[in-house]
Amino acid sequence: MMTHARNLLLLALAVAGVPAVAQPPARDTLVSPEVRPDRTVTFRIRAPKAAQVTLFGAWMPVGSQQPMVRDADGVWSVTVGPLAPNGYLYSFTVDGVTIADPVNPDIKLRQRTSASLLEIPGNPPEPWEIRDVPHGAVEVSWLKSKVLDGSTRQVFVYLPPGYGKSTTRYPVLYLLHGSGDVPASWTQAGKANLILDNLIADRKAAPMIVVMPGGHAVPFGSARAVQAKNTELFEEYLVDEIVPWVEASYRTARGRENRAIAGLSMGGGQAFNVGFAHLDLFSAIGVFSASGGADLAGRFQQQLAHPAATNSKLKVFWIGIGKQDAGYERAKQFSAALQGAHIEHPFVETEGGHVWAVWRWALSEYAPLLFRR
Amino acid sequence: MMTHARNLLLLALAVAGVPAVAQPPARDTLVSPEVRPDRTVTFRIRAPKAAQVTLFGAWMPVGSQQPMVRDADGVWSVTVGPLAPNGYLYSFTVDGVTIADPVNPDIKLRQRTSASLLEIPGNPPEPWEIRDVPHGAVEVSWLKSKVLDGSTRQVFVYLPPGYGKSTTRYPVLYLLHGSGDVPASWTQAGKANLILDNLIADRKAAPMIVVMPGGHAVPFGSARAVQAKNTELFEEYLVDEIVPWVEASYRTARGRENRAIAGLSMGGGQAFNVGFAHLDLFSAIGVFSASGGADLAGRFQQQLAHPAATNSKLKVFWIGIGKQDAGYERAKQFSAALQGAHIEHPFVETEGGHVWAVWRWALSEYAPLLFRR
Numbered sequence: 066m067m068t069h070a071r072n073l074l075l076l077a078l079a080v081a082g083v084p085a086v087a088q089p090p091a092r093d094t095l096v097s098p099e100v101r102p103d104r105t106v107t108f109r110i111r112a113p114k115a116a117q118v119t120l121f122g123a124w125m126p127v128g129s130q131q132p133m134v135r136d137a138d139g140v141w142s143v144t145v146g147p148l149a150p151n152g153y154l155y156s157f158t159v160d161g162v163t164i165a166d167p168v169n170p171d172i173k174l175r176q177r178t179s180a181s182l183l184e185i186p187g188n189p190p191e192p193w194e195i196r197d198v199p200h201g202a203v204e205v206s207w208l209k210s211k212v213l214d215g216s217t218r219q220v221f222v223y224l225p226p227g228y229g230k231s232t233t234r235y236p237v238l239y240l241l242h243g244s245g246d247v248p249a250s251w252t253q254a255g256k257a258n259l260i261l262d263n264l265i266a267d268r269k270a271a272p273m274i275v276v277m278p279g280g281h282a283v284p285f286g287s288a289r290a291v292q293a294k295n296t297e298l299f300e301e302y303l304v305d306e307i308v309p310w311v312e313a314s315y316r317t318a319r320g321r322e323n324r325a326i327a328g329l330s331m332g333g334g335q336a337f338n339v340g341f342a343h344l345d346l347f348s349a350i351g352v353f354s355a356s357g358g359a360d361l362a363g364r365f366q367q368q369l370a371h372p373a374a375t376n377s378k379l380k381v382f383w384i385g386i387g388k389q390d391a392g393y394e395r396a397k398q399f400s401a402a403l404q405g406a407h408i409e410h411p412f413v414e415t416e417g418g419h420v421w422a423v424w425r426w427a428l429s430e431y432a433p434l435l436f437r438r
Numbered sequence: 439m440m441t442h443a444r445n446l447l448l449l450a451l452a453v454a455g456v457p458a459v460a461q462p463p464a465r466d467t468l469v470s471p472e473v474r475p476d477r478t479v480t481f482r483i484r485a486p487k488a489a490q491v492t493l494f495g496a497w498m499p500v501g502s503q504q505p506m507v508r509d510a511d512g513v514w515s516v517t518v519g520p521l522a523p524n525g526y527l528y529s530f531t532v533d534g535v536t537i538a539d540p541v542n543p544d545i546k547l548r549q550r551t552s553a554s555l556l557e558i559p560g561n562p563p564e565p566w567e568i569r570d571v572p573h574g575a576v577e578v579s580w581l582k583s584k585v586l587d588g589s590t591r592q593v594f595v596y597l598p599p600g601y602g603k604s605t606t607r608y609p610v611l612y613l614l615h616g617s618g619d620v621p622a623s624w625t626q627a628g629k630a631n632l633i634l635d636n637l638i639a640d641r642k643a644a645p646m647i648v649v650m651p652g653g654h655a656v657p658f659g660s661a662r663a664v665q666a667k668n669t670e671l672f673e674e675y676l677v678d679e680i681v682p683w684v685e686a687s688y689r690t691a692r693g694r695e696n697r698a699i700a701g702l703s704m705g706g707g708q709a710f711n712v713g714f715a716h717l718d719l720f721s722a723i724g725v726f727s728a729s730g731g732a733d734l735a736g737r738f739q740q741q742l743a744h745p746a747a748t749n750s751k752l753k754v755f756w757i758g759i760g761k762q763d764a765g766y767e768r769a770k771q772f773s774a775a776l777q778g779a780h781i782e783h784p785f786v787e788t789e790g791g792h793v794w795a796v797w798r799w800a801l802s803e804y805a806p807l808l809f810r811r
Contacts, residue, residue, distance in 0.1 A: 110535070111534075111535070112534065112535045113534055114533040114534050159532070159533075159535060160485070160533070161485065162483070162488070162537075162540065164535075164540055165537075165545075165552065167552070168550055168551055170548060170549055170551075170552070170620075172538075172545055174543065174545060174547075178540055178541055178543075179540070179543070179545055179552075197582065200580035200581075200590070202579045202580075205575060205577075206573065206575045207568070207631075207635075208573075209570065215570075217568055217570075224577075229687060247543075258580075286467075314602060
């Protein structure tokens with residue numbers, strides 16, 4: 066025991082007063098973004114040597130920049146709003162260099178470049194805000210693809226609350242992201258998992274699995290001739306690999322009536338093209354902020370020639386877009402052409418541009434329509 | 439059919455030649471980082487108006503900055519290396535503003551500020567590189583915590599390959615991140631899932647579940663007096679909430695011999711303090727780039743007074759650190775004090791600082807020691 070007593074003393078001396086880990090360096094305590102209860106927001110960036118700093122946010126018209134003003138300490142700031150409760154991407158441009166907010170940890174990951182995410186909470190909470198309800202899980206898998214040259218890609222899968230403890234088989238929504246995005250985008254920026262958690266808790270949507278694969282079948286940034294093959298290759302990837310993998314890996318309800326597809330922008334075009342071509346696989350299509358492509362009549366002769374049959378197969382066909390979207394007129398023409406061919410669908414408009422605020426809304430509107438018995 | 443033919447024509451006219459989605463704006467095709475086969479790397483940033491641009495990378499001494507040089511087009515660049523195959527955080531400082539690389543999509547998420555990730559592949563591949571082996575999945579759950587004031591926190595859980603298709607019960611490693619990090623850090627920057635995939639495929643490690651909770655029990659950036667309570671509150675969170683939730687939610691092998699704990703930096707301190715205090719729960723402790731805190735002798739009187747009993751309970755007690763870590767001497771003292779008290783453990787050194795390259799190595803060394811029968 067004397068030995069131990071001595072060793073304990075040694076131990077105490079050796080480490081007394083020494084913190085367990087290195088202290089982090091003194092931190093900049095700048096707050097950005099600062100969201101106030103009245104939904105005004107102040108953005109700040111410390112850039113003492115900059116000559117010009119501007120803000121771009123997803124609530125602003127594309128291409129515009131809002132000047133920020135420098136204070137005596139070299140902190141540039143601007144106050145905006147009030148903004149509607151939702152999520153918005155934003156970035157700063159400091160002397161011509163566009164960057165995410167250096168102190169905001171909520172960075173939107175994407176294929177190239179980054180932006181920060183601003184969240185404006187609502188009262189009561191909006192459908193995409195985290196609430197005290199049962200939460201589903203999001204499972205990320207790494208899947209090797211033969212179709213995509215043997216590359217290994219991430220797939221995100223939302224499993225509804227209680228999935229792990231039940232023997233239920235669930236219907237599946239395939240949910241596709243936009244150009245430049247990644248498989249994480251629909252959960253990170255779109256809050257798809259929280260939207261489903263809330264809709265399921267409120268009994269506004271059926272419990273479902275949501276599968277979020279990567280939509281860039283050819284590499285992002287490829288030459289235009291290569292990009293032109295993206296939808297076709299993605300269709301093969303989804304139909305030949307992702308759907309069979311999902312059915313083999315998760316407790317899915319089988320049959321076309323238990324499969325829906327939807328997507329935003331590039332993913333909306335994919336949802337239409339893959340879904341409309343495979344009505345044997347899908348009974349619901351959602352097109353968010355997109356249209357269907359250039360060769361409808363050629364590609365979908367069969368579906369368009371027999372609208373009654375097509376309509377009876379498509380339990381849900383929903384097209385929605387923001388009125389300030391640059392693709393608004395094109396989407397409207399797409400809808401009108403389908404209407405002219407007697408393909409039934411609503412064309413639903415909302416305020417907003419080509420932005421996540423609209424896509425959160427679109428998913429919140431579309432998901433409740435699915436898998437109704 | 440005439441009606442349909444007309445409608446098809448209308449459809450063709452309405453959308454002919456119109457791309458499915460808005461074309462992205464012309465993109466900057468700058469490449470950064472450019473990693474060459476000889477493991478040299480060129481970093482680039484377009485900042486025509488900047489007066490000074492520097493690079494900091496995790497392979498450099500803390501606090502140093504490498505100047506970058508401007509070309510006629512306003513692109514600043516610098517070439518470094520060759521670097522050892524591994525992953526490294528880096529950032530640019532443009533006229534005093536420290537930012538992630540604006541064109542590199544691999545951004546390390548953390549509590550405040552961000553940096554970019556550089557990956558240098560090895561030949562043959564290093565233990566943390568993706569290989570053509572079966573991949574486990576990473577499941578993200580949102581867990582409401584009573585201990586943490588009713589807040590809802592993410593928990594990341596690695597499930598080994600085949601988990602979904604077996605009835606096996608798996609042992610569990612609780613793997614803790616460092617100060618400023620988030621539950622995603624061990625997979626995003628640490629590649630913990632790929633490390634386990636590779637070790638399991640090579641039969642160097644037992645198939646195991648890895649649980650990665652958030653380590654900031656009190657908010658990151660709290661006053662020092664509040665921060666001082668973090669380890670204690672985290673212990674309560676892990677022991678009273680996370681472990682029971684894991685055992686209820688996943689097919690876990692039961693008993694202390696099937697539970698290990700490890701962490702890096704702040705998480706290394708937590709792993710030691712929680713693990714050493716709960717030898718009823720854990721049979722293995724890994725301390726990466728950390729030491730055990732100031733009051734060992736006071737807190738762990740029982741464990742230190744009976745080293746033979748403690749040693750027999752601790753099947754694995756592993757301390758590892760980089761020789762260039764600012765906490766190296768402190769960790770060495772910690773190890774020496776434990777040795778003085780006859781608590782058995784290796785003290786394993788490697789080249790490197792307080793960086794992810796070391797933590798990938800540490801996990802690759804530690805995981806194979808666990809759950810050996």
